[in-house]
């Protein structure tokens with residue numbers, strides 16, 4: 349089934365939450381739950397989405413939802429899926445919404461274990477590229493050059509970890525990257541993940557106006573541009589093969605995309621050049637390894 | 648279906664608090680309208696019913712009914728994403744009056 353704005357369910361399962369205005373992570377959670385529907389148990393570790401969704405007595409999930417330990421998103425999902433199975437409840441899905449810190453740093457071991465066991469769960473990493481809920485500390489998914497409170501002078505010196513390829517290297521049945529700037533693509537991937545048996549992983553880039561230093565109305569443009577300028581390739585991994593969902597639109601968008609964000613304000617022209625090099629090297633690898641037949645980088 | 652605003656529970660004594668850590672889903676006791684400095688206003692005459700504002704609203708407060716949209720001003724935060732998404736120029740952001 350394909351999803352669009354008109355076919356999407358009118359039900360709202362993540363509502364009245366206390367996320368900052370224009371929060372990309374909350375959009376990723378909202379849309380995934382609309383695709384998956386009411387018969388979904390959501391697991392959220394410590395992080396912005398649990399902090400803004402569960403403030404007793406203000407409880408913003410309309411489906412069953414639970415907070416896990418920071419490191420234990422995937423293990424709690426494993427337990428819930430096993431519990432549902434043990435009780436003979438076959439028509440429920442288990443979805444997790446964990447941040448970049450919760451996924452690529454502290455939760456990577458639990459996630460790796462769940463993939464190894466082949467547990468039937470949908471793990472969604474909403475990536476705002478830092479530990480936002482505790483005030484913007486660097487994670488291993490913070491991009492090169494971004495200023496955080498733990499990389500305060502020159503900004504982050506490390507490249508962003510390639511979580512998508514790390515997950516794919518497990519031989520997972522289905523993995524995808526997505527962006528809140530391209531919701532039709534994201535909805536299709538969430539719906540596909542719901543159909544595949546075994547462990548599914550979706551990594552969705554979700555700008556944070558507060559931590560990125562952008563206006564609350566810029567979230568969607570930033571998420572689109574990250575894809576369009578080649579910093580965040582949209583792709584899928586299935587049956588052992590990578591495939592690109594969308595081609596890079598305009599590599600020259602990179603400069604203005606970086607320069608409009610407060611977290612890159614201090615960046616020198618050498619810094620910007622380094623970001624360009626990292627991007628180009630990544631695309632050289634993509635061109636070699638993935639199914640990118642025609643047109644290479646531009647669509 | 649969407650979570651609705653309810654009367655906040657009154658806990659007269661500690662015995663009234665829920666036991667354990669689970670509680671009703673979709674239980675809203677406070678609105679978010681106070682966060683707003685600007686509010687989206689829809690010009691129905693210009694609206695083409697494309698629903699992009701509804702799709703991209705992080706708060707789900709752009710409510711679709713058929714091919715038109717209305718705003719839930721109790722929970723809209725005034726982020727302005729809907730106005731940016733509207734290619735028809737049917738949404739303007741107007742100052743909130745104190």
Ligand SMILES: Cc1ncc(C[n+]2csc(CCOP(=O)(O)OP(=O)(O)O)c2C)c(N)n1
Pocket residue numbers: 373394395396397418419446447448449450451476478479480481482487
């Ligand atoms: C074991 C443990 N360590 C630290 C924390 C504090 N903590 C809560 S949320 C958070 C940041 C989460 O970052 P991320 O996973 O990227 O999600 P985001 O807040 O950015 O949405 C931290 C460090 C915790 N709750 N538990």
Ligand code: SF4
Pocket residue numbers: 366367368369370371372373374396400476480481555556557558559
């Ligand atoms: S800090 Fe960022 S990720 Fe967290 S609620 Fe605010 S906008 Fe969303």
Ligand code: SF4
Pocket residue numbers: 370686687703704705706707708709718722723724725726727728729730
């Ligand atoms: S201003 Fe923001 S919160 Fe309000 S309806 Fe528009 S997109 Fe939704």
Ligand code: SF4
Pocket residue numbers: 689693694695696697698699700701715716729732733734735736737738
């Ligand atoms: S984006 Fe504009 S034209 Fe489209 S439904 Fe919303 S108000 Fe109407």
Ligand SMILES: [Mg+2]
Pocket residue numbers: 447448449475476477478479480481
């Ligand atoms: Mg984060």
